[in-house]
Every structure is written in structure tokens, then in C-alpha cells.
Amino acid sequence: MPRLTLIVPAYNVQGYVRECLDSVLQQDFTDFEVVAVDDCSPDGSGAILDEYAERDPRVRVLHLTENVGLGHARNAGIELATGDYLLFLDSDDTLTPGSLSGIAGRLDATDDPDILVHDYARSFWDGRLLPNRRADLLGGAEPAVFPLSERPALLDLPQVVWNKAYRRDFVEAHGFRFPSGSYEDVPWTYTALVTAESIALLDRICVLHRQRREGGKALGTVSRKHFDVFDQYERVFTYLDEHPEFESWRPALFRRMVDHYLTVLEKPGHLPKNARAEFFHRAAADYNRRLPEGFERPGGARGYKYAMLGKDSYPALTGVTRANQVRTRARARNTRHIGRAKRAAMRMIYQSQLRLPLDENLAVFSAYWGRGYACNPAAIDAELARLAPHIRRVWTVRAEHVSRMPKGVEVAVVGSREYWTALARGTYFINNVNFADSLIKREGQIHLQTHHGTPLKTMGLDQADYPASTNMDMADLLRRCDRWDYSITSNRHSTTVWERVYPCSYTSLETGYPRNDVLVNAGAGEVARARRELGAADGSKVFLYTPTHREYQKEFSPRIDLAKLAEELGPDVTLLVRGHYFYKPTGKLAELQASGRVIDVSAHPCVEELYLAADAMITDYSSAMFDYANLDRPIVIFADDWETYKVVRGSYFDLMAEPPGAVATSQAQLTDILRSDEWRSEESAVLRAAFRKRFCDFDDGRAAERIVRTVFLNEEDVLPVVPLAARKPAPSPAQALELVERV
Known part of the structure; x- marks a missing residue:
């Protein structure tokens, strides 16, 4: 025992x-x-x-x-x-x-x-x-x-x-x-x-x-659940009635009951406004029914509140709390002053449009802080066009990125009349990051946070433990996250992380990432076309290198000597290099591309096409590995600075102990792995299988459809997730070439 x-x-x-x-x-x-x-x-x-x-x-x-x-x-x-x-x-x-x-x-x-x-x-x-x-x-x-x-x-x-x-x-x-x-x-x-x-x-x-x-627990929100407190004290006093040996505790427990009722009544964010008087009258009834003989009220303002309960005088009680209300109104006025200052900087068009009703058929999209048409929002946009064409889709894009938008996509340039109108009138808001602080969420608007990766590195509140990685104000961050109604995830690991590091009152949708649908649904023709559009020769090996951002590295400087690696791997290997979007373009990759040794695909509009074209991925700590794993193709980790990275940024698991494939900690080791068959060995396949089992839970090719049907069409019957073992990812480049040639 x-x-x-x-x-x-x-x-x-x-x-x-x-x-x-x-x-x-x-x-x-x-x-x-x-x-x-x-x-x-x-x-x-x-x-x-x-x-x-x-x-x-x-x-x-x-x-x-x-x-x-x-x-x-x-x-x-x-x-x-x-x-x-x-x-x-x-x-x-x-x-x-x-x-x-x-x-x-x-x-x-x-x-x-x-x-x-x-x-x-x-x-x-x-x-x-x-x-x-x-x-x-x-x-x-x-x-x-x-x-x-x-x-x-x-x-x-x-x-x-x-x-x-x-x-x-x-x-x-x-x-x-x-x-x-x-x-x-x-x-x-x-x-x-x-x-x-x-x-x-x-x-x-x-x-x-x-x-x-706020919103994290039932009793921390405005709700009639607080009326349950009456039933609970009924049980306390019933116990005293049934046990006369404890009768001496009646005055003390009566005082605790009254104090508890007053706390519920007076604490902001507990009772709905239209229920406060009702709660007071219920409390007054309990007060008078259970008042012990000879009970002495406390002194001061607290005692006065006891007396008002005894008289069942709600207006008199509200007068007692007037001083507190004055202080509360003063704080509210300060908040309104800040809000007015912000609104003063907005376009007048936004202020006027906020007075108009919402457009129930307007969806506002954005991705990567207005950088263009990409990621999960783009995949949802395409599926929305298929399943709900009556919904108008508008993308908010910064002026310098408008040229990257596909033809036929409606664009509202950030800061323009169309932009402020869309923010004011839209019903649906879809983004893989947060919308600007200037957006005022109106009642009836629905925000869908898609995120843009599976977290290996610490995120949200957890970044506070790694100050070198961020100067973010966490309170401001969570105020932005409070606008979310839905948060989508591609695996259970992400769900648990997001709910803890963004502790707000949204609903998690374990649908899979829409951007990964193509990795399951693409056919041989799409894979072959992706290869040829990149200029990769049929039969050659294509390795996609996707290094992540480092807070201690101000510009993108590949940690691999790409020219040397390309030379050592030989002419039958093409290196695709995808720099992180946080980094501005540099001349280094342009020089290498001009020499014909590598292809810089940092500006390629669709990273999923790069995944389809690649025989294998070389990465460090990028979330790209989690997406690419859906293809069940080899992944090689190049981790020459893992100890530094995990100290500066922090990680949710030890990538060196649980990698998705072979691991290299030096360029010489990486070259050996790629020149031999170690990058696609049985041992690497076993590691990849374990990695896929843990991180490819929901990406079965129907994520976008699940989201559209759930969020936009309000359908309750969610499409079941196809088990990992039953999924068939897009064919490998070699398989695709063979299938295309047969046709």
C-alpha cells in the first residue's frame, strides 16, 4: 500500500x-x-x-x-x-x-x-x-x-x-x-x-x-456557473443541520458564505451584467434564511454590505461600491485614451466602415506579415474557392510584395482604402501569423490562426526563458492571440505546445496543415513538372537545403561551403538552397548560382513544389523537416551548432536523440553521408518512420477541406483522419519520371 x-x-x-x-x-x-x-x-x-x-x-x-x-x-x-x-x-x-x-x-x-x-x-x-x-x-x-x-x-x-x-x-x-x-x-x-x-x-x-x-478556466469567465455557489453552501449548512455537534461553527461559516457571495458579486469578469441583481437577491435570501441568532456584523464598509444584504437592497449596495467603480472607470478612461490615440492614426475610412455591418461573405487572408500568397492560408483560399465560391476572398499584402501575387487573386494593399475596408467589414480572418495591432476585432468576426510550422524551437511564452531570442512583450503578444477563435495543428505535439504557450480561449482544430495536402495528393505529373521547372535534369539527384533562422546570425550566410559540397558530390547532384524569409537576399548565393553549382530558390513562391522536386532534404532545425517528412523521403540533419542553438533559442526535444534521419555535425561528415548511401539507408528509414509517427498525425491530404467545412460551412461531421499507415504520399521523383514516361 x-x-x-x-x-x-x-x-x-x-x-x-x-x-x-x-x-x-x-x-x-x-x-x-x-x-x-x-x-x-x-x-x-x-x-x-x-x-x-x-x-x-x-x-x-x-x-x-x-x-x-x-x-x-x-x-x-x-x-x-x-x-x-x-x-x-x-x-x-x-x-x-x-x-x-x-x-x-x-x-x-x-x-x-x-x-x-x-x-x-x-x-x-x-x-x-x-x-x-x-x-x-x-x-x-x-x-x-x-x-x-x-x-x-x-x-x-x-x-x-x-x-x-x-x-x-x-x-x-x-x-x-x-x-x-x-x-x-x-x-x-x-x-x-x-x-x-x-x-x-x-x-x-x-x-x-x-x-x-482570462477564459482559461470556467470560473475565470463571465458565466452563470457562479450561481452554483448557492447550492454548495446549501450542502455546507445541511451538513451542520445533520451534525448538531458542529453547531458552534455556524456563525463562522455564515460569515465565510457572505464574504464569498460578495466576492462573486463584486469581482469583475464573473457575473453577466443582467444577472448581478438576480445573484444579489439570491444571496440576500440566503443571508436572511441562515442568519445565526446573535450574529455580529463586521464593522466598516464590509458590515454595511452585510446590512444591505439583510435588507435585500441592491441599489444601496451598488452605492457602497461607487468608489471602486470610480477607480475602475478611471482605468477604463485611460485605456480608451490609448485606444483613441491609436484610432486617430488610422484612416478615416476604417472608422466609418466600422459603423457598417459585417459582410458575412468576406474572408480576409494574409501570410507572413503581408509577404504574399503562401502557406496554410493559400491552401485554405484554394479550397474555399472550390467548396464555397460565394465567399469573397481578399488578401492583404504589402506594396513591395504585390507583384508576387498570382493572377486572379484579389489584393488589398496594406494601408490602402481597400485594406481598411476589408479589416472593418470582413467576417473571416485567416493568417499564419497575427494581424496588426490596429485591427479591432468586432463581434461576429472569426479569426483562424493557421501557424506556419511544427515547433522544435521554443515559442510564445516559453521564449521568455530565452531572452536572447526575442524582445517581444508577452502581454502584447497574448492580447493579439486573444483574437483567435481557432488554432489549427498538424500533430498532437503542436496542439499541446500551442495551448500552453498561447493560453487563450480559442478552439484547437486538429485537422492537419492545409499546405501539406499537396504532399499527399500530388501525382507523378506534378512531381515531374516541379523538377523540370527548376531545371533539374532527369535522373539527377536533387538535395533541398533549408537552414533556419538564427538569432545570433544577422544575415544569411550558409554554414555549408556550398560550392565545395556541390563539387564533391559531382555533376549528377543539384543543390537547391532555400534561405529563411527573415534574411534579406545577399550576393553570395547569386554568385554560386551564376557558376551553375547551386540553385537559389529562396524567392520561390511555393515551397511545397520544392519539396515535391527534391529527392532528400538537408536541414538543421527548420520546421520544414516536419512537413517534408509527410513525403517519406530521406532527411539529413546538419547540426554543427546544436549546442549553441538550443542554449540561445531552446528546444522542445533533443533533435540529436530523435532525428528524422542521418545526422552530420561537420561538413566533412555531411559530405560522407551524401556521397554514400547513408542518407537513404535502412537505419535512416527507421529513424524517419519514428519521426513520422510522432509528427505526421493529421496530414492526410484533406486538411483544407476539414477547415472549410468546419469554420466556413459550419458542418459538424468532420472528415476522419486517414491513418498514417494507410496514406500514400506523392511519388518520389524517380517514381514520377517512370510513371510519366509510361504515359
Whole structure:
């Protein structure tokens, strides 16, 4: 029998649950079990739990067949628990190092109390840690074990279960279980505390409780779910009615109830405006029904609010909070001043168009900060034209890139009258980066964030840990991300990363990347044409070199001596070089291209055509490898500066340990790999297969169709993803040539 059982319910936490479980399984104390409860989560949380259970026998997973909510999910975990003590850990929270040793040691030292209360801190998305404001209640406890009557101030701690350890036989003896609804911790916490005969304290922060941004948790959003608090306090006082031996706690719990009701009522972002008066009247009814005989109201403004509840006078209560409202309005005025300053710089046309209704059949596209027609947005544009031709499609493009736009595509030059009109009137907004800060999202507008790669390097909030990689203001970044309604992903790895590093209230669409559809759907003719348009001879080998951007490299200077490599590989090899779009063109590649040794394809409008044309890819840390892997063609990693790169930018996994193919750390080694058959060896194929299994989850050739049907046509029946083993990618160049010649 383990000493501790940690019950971890999981629902829509695939971006956080790995960090949670890692914080548990890496503890120095090991005498515990984890009962992870998949509350019929629609995301990948359940699969992640199973993955951990396969690796560690201390983890057991219970998959519920229907969503029952946090409280009943915890109850299901209690039924499976075998430990001496129960700990409840939210699946987006983490344990601090050594916390389980501290808890177990304190339990031993206090002779197994009914409840052990430990400290915690709130962890914010921007890296701040906010200590428990009543941490003073956990220090200097003499005697070491006591009933609540000796430390009644413990009732002033938040009504949560995750800052305590409960002896399991104590829980079972009294039949404690969590109720339905929000605020489910309230009846459990109060009834357990007043019932416990022995309580001990641990003055140590054991849990980092994640404070997600607005919209991240149900009780952090405007909702009628807050009305559940009335049912929960009904359960508390019913318990007192059924247990007269605890009657002395009625005044203290009444005060806690009233304070809780006032907090819900007064805290911004909780109740809908049209529900505030209703909530107040419900609270007033509870106040008068449960007012203990002889109860003394607190003094000051707080006591006045108690009195207004007693009189059921909502207008009088709103007058009490007028000072706070004045301060709130002052802050709002400051925000409006900033907003007006920004709007003053906008075109008058935008201001006038914002007053007009949305065009329900207008979709606004952009890619790579207005650089042209490319990537996932371009693939969605093409599919939208096929499935929903009634929707007008407008691309916002910077003036210097207009010449790159395909014929027939409607263009709105950034800053023009057409641009501001489209931003004001469009219903759908599709981009692989964020739209400009000047865009004001109107009610009814739908933003689809397509992203433009699978993350190997750190992104979003994680970049804050690597300051050399960015000077981005994270708060500004997340305000832009708050506009997203949908975020598309091509694999579960991306889903979990995006949801954690962009913690906003969008819906993840695990559809695959539309830009990769062609890598599955292209036929022999398209592959052969891509080769010939590049000038590559039939039968030659074409290697596509796709180095990524480096923050410590100001301009694109290939880390490979391309001329030397081309010479050593011989005349039957063509090198295509695709510089990162962050870098401006230099004369170095032009000189090499003039010599006929390499082809600079940095400005090629469609990278997917380059993928089709290449026999293999040479890359370093570029996300291009994840897309190219869909073709099931060889990939060679040239990683001469991996140690520097991962220190400066950070990475989500060790590419050297889990590469998609052969790895070279010097040019001599790269040359040997390419001159031999190592680049396409069986060993490389095995590595590639593992890589594809992990990162090619959803790219089955129908991603664009899924997105159009889901987002634009509001269809509910999503096309099922074709399993990886059943997919047939576009033919290799050799296969394509053979098929074309047959025709």
C-alpha cells in the first residue's frame, strides 16, 4: 500500500498535463501512486495519460465514458485509491521539487493527522509567483496537531482541496465526496475541516497553482456557473443541520458564505451584467434564511454590505461600491485614451466602415506579415474557392510584395482604402501569423490562426526563458492571440505546445496543415513538372537545403561551403538552397548560382513544389523537416551548432536523440553521408518512420477541406483522419519520371 495517492483529473489540459505529471514522477519521494482520471476529455489528454502509465507503473489511468465534471472525476479517483493519504492535484498545476518528501515527513512527525494543510503559490502565465496571502496561518503551530477549534482562522484560507492531504480512512469513515457543479471544493473543505479531530500544518510551498489567463478556466469567465455557489453552501449548512455537534461553527461559516457571495458579486469578469441583481437577491435570501441568532456584523464598509444584504437592497449596495467603480472607470478612461490615440492614426475610412455591418461573405487572408500568397492560408483560399465560391476572398499584402501575387487573386494593399475596408467589414480572418495591432476585432468576426510550422524551437511564452531570442512583450503578444477563435495543428505535439504557450480561449482544430495536402495528393505529373521547372535534369539527384533562422546570425550566410559540397558530390547532384524569409537576399548565393553549382530558390513562391522536386532534404532545425517528412523521403540533419542553438533559442526535444534521419555535425561528415548511401539507408528509414509517427498525425491530404467545412460551412461531421499507415504520399521523383514516361 503506497503512502500517498495523488488524484489527477484531466479535461482539456493536453498543453499542461505533461508538466504536471513530470513534476510528480520526478519527486525524490517515491512511495506514491497516481490515479489519473480522464474525464472523457475531447483533446489528447487521455492519450498522454496512457503514455505515462505505459512508462511508469505508479500511474494508473481511469477513462470515464462521459464527462462528469471535476468533482465526480475526483470521486472516481477516490474509489481507486489505495494510499494512506489522498492528495488532489489539478492537472494544470505542478508540485515543487521535494514537496512529497516534505508532506510525508510531516505526516510521520505528527502521527498521521486527519488533515495536513500545506502552503502553495499562484503561478501566472508571465512567470510571476504570488505567495499565499495567508501563509502566516501555517507557521508556528503549537501544538503540532490540533482540532480546528484551536486554529479557527484556518477557515480564512481559500476553499480549495489541493493544498491539503487527507487521511483516506478519515475520508471513508465520514463518506466525504465531491458534489456536482462549480465551487465543488466549498462543501468538501469546510465539512472536512470542522469534522477533523487532528490537523497538522506544513509551512512549505508544495503546489504551484496555475493561474490561466482570462477564459482559461470556467470560473475565470463571465458565466452563470457562479450561481452554483448557492447550492454548495446549501450542502455546507445541511451538513451542520445533520451534525448538531458542529453547531458552534455556524456563525463562522455564515460569515465565510457572505464574504464569498460578495466576492462573486463584486469581482469583475464573473457575473453577466443582467444577472448581478438576480445573484444579489439570491444571496440576500440566503443571508436572511441562515442568519445565526446573535450574529455580529463586521464593522466598516464590509458590515454595511452585510446590512444591505439583510435588507435585500441592491441599489444601496451598488452605492457602497461607487468608489471602486470610480477607480475602475478611471482605468477604463485611460485605456480608451490609448485606444483613441491609436484610432486617430488610422484612416478615416476604417472608422466609418466600422459603423457598417459585417459582410458575412468576406474572408480576409494574409501570410507572413503581408509577404504574399503562401502557406496554410493559400491552401485554405484554394479550397474555399472550390467548396464555397460565394465567399469573397481578399488578401492583404504589402506594396513591395504585390507583384508576387498570382493572377486572379484579389489584393488589398496594406494601408490602402481597400485594406481598411476589408479589416472593418470582413467576417473571416485567416493568417499564419497575427494581424496588426490596429485591427479591432468586432463581434461576429472569426479569426483562424493557421501557424506556419511544427515547433522544435521554443515559442510564445516559453521564449521568455530565452531572452536572447526575442524582445517581444508577452502581454502584447497574448492580447493579439486573444483574437483567435481557432488554432489549427498538424500533430498532437503542436496542439499541446500551442495551448500552453498561447493560453487563450480559442478552439484547437486538429485537422492537419492545409499546405501539406499537396504532399499527399500530388501525382507523378506534378512531381515531374516541379523538377523540370527548376531545371533539374532527369535522373539527377536533387538535395533541398533549408537552414533556419538564427538569432545570433544577422544575415544569411550558409554554414555549408556550398560550392565545395556541390563539387564533391559531382555533376549528377543539384543543390537547391532555400534561405529563411527573415534574411534579406545577399550576393553570395547569386554568385554560386551564376557558376551553375547551386540553385537559389529562396524567392520561390511555393515551397511545397520544392519539396515535391527534391529527392532528400538537408536541414538543421527548420520546421520544414516536419512537413517534408509527410513525403517519406530521406532527411539529413546538419547540426554543427546544436549546442549553441538550443542554449540561445531552446528546444522542445533533443533533435540529436530523435532525428528524422542521418545526422552530420561537420561538413566533412555531411559530405560522407551524401556521397554514400547513408542518407537513404535502412537505419535512416527507421529513424524517419519514428519521426513520422510522432509528427505526421493529421496530414492526410484533406486538411483544407476539414477547415472549410468546419469554420466556413459550419458542418459538424468532420472528415476522419486517414491513418498514417494507410496514406500514400506523392511519388518520389524517380517514381514520377517512370510513371510519366509510361504515359
